[in-house]
Amino acid sequence: MQFATVNNVILHHQLIGGPAGRPVIVFANALGTDFRIWRDVVVRLAGDFPIVTYDKRGHGLSDLGQVPYSIDDHVLDLAALLDRLDVKGAVICGLSVGGMIAQGLATKRPDLVKALVLCDTAHRIGTAEMWDARIESVETKGIESLADAVLERWFTPAFRRPENAAYHGYRNMLTRQSAVGYAATCAALRDADLTETAKRISVPTLCVVGDQDGSTPPDVVLSMARLIPGARYEVIKDAGHIPSIEQPEIMTEMVRAFIATLPEVGDSHR
Numbered sequence: 187m188q189f190a191t192v193n194n195v196i197l198h199h200q201l202i203g204g205p206a207g208r209p210v211i212v213f214a215n216a217l218g219t220d221f222r223i224w225r226d227v228v229v230r231l232a233g234d235f236p237i238v239t240y241d242k243r244g245h246g247l248s249d250l251g252q253v254p255y256s257i258d259d260h261v262l263d264l265a266a267l268l269d270r271l272d273v274k275g276a277v278i279c280g281l282s283v284g285g286m287i288a289q290g291l292a293t294k295r296p297d298l299v300k301a302l303v304l305c306d307t308a309h310r311i312g313t314a315e316m317w318d319a320r321i322e323s324v325e326t327k328g329i330e331s332l333a334d335a336v337l338e339r340w341f342t343p344a345f346r347r348p349e350n351a352a353y354h355g356y357r358n359m360l361t362r363q364s365a366v367g368y369a370a371t372c373a374a375l376r377d378a379d380l381t382e383t384a385k386r387i388s389v390p391t392l393c394v395v396g397d398q399d400g401s402t403p404p405d406v407v408l409s410m411a412r413l414i415p416g417a418r419y420e421v422i423k424d425a426g427h428i429p430s431i432e433q434p435e436i437m438t439e440m441v442r443a444f445i446a447t448l449p450e451v452g453d454s455h456r
């Protein structure tokens with residue numbers, strides 16, 4: 187099954203089976219992306235762990251639902267999807283707004299979360315003015331109108347070479363997202379301040395950032411890491427906002443090494 191109705195919204199997802207006794211890894215995505223941004227990490231981890239990927243509402247093949255959204259809408263969707271899949275005590279690996287969803291899940295539904303990998307994210311991203319301007323551009327001129335600026339923050343100059351087919355492919359991913367879903371998630375980002383949430387996270391947490399991230403630069407991610415009790419912080423060289431695309435090998439090994447440090451929890455898998 188790749189589609190499930192939760193909270194009156196169809197969510198596109200994949201569950202890849204893995205060995206019993208290993209924690210499920212759940213991947214959550216950035217604004218303007220779908221679950222394929224994790225593909226090069228997922229293929230490296232598949233077989234060693236059960237894996238869940240999904241498209242948050244308003245993105246990929248998932249429904250739009252009621253707009254605009256709040257971060258809580260996204261958190262409740264992920265909680266309902268994991269309940270539906272009978273996943274508990276997972277390692278939630280969230281990138282950008284996906285990392286905010288992961289933080290929210292860890293505090294709202296601690297039974298679902300064994301540990302967090304927070305990639306290129308923060309307790310607060312951007313300013314209300316910035317998100318309002320972005321919403322206006324998307325609503326009046328479409329995602330294409332901001333694509334080049336977004337891609338400059340997503341990727342390093344080395345990745346943005348005109349001859350790099352992957353660069354053009356991910357540009358297509360961005361511009362083909364629903365403008366309505368994109369703007370609705372910008373509203374969720376505008377309204378989200380997870381400062382108090384981050385302080386209450388009580389699971390082992392790894393915070394990761396690309397050294398050239400133009401959206402949540404290393405100092406921003408570090409300030410989130412400092413709020414989370416006991417969190418570790420790592421920088422990935424030669425990566426922008428989406429290290430799972432630019433440095434999948436390093437990203438994978440960081441996730442693997444982090445999971446190896448987690449205490450065994452008997453009921454942490456399906």
Ligand SMILES: O=C(O)CC1=CCC(=O)O1
Binds near residue numbers: 283
């Ligand atoms: O679009 C960007 O600048 C990057 C981004 C911010 C939040 C998110 O999920 O992606």
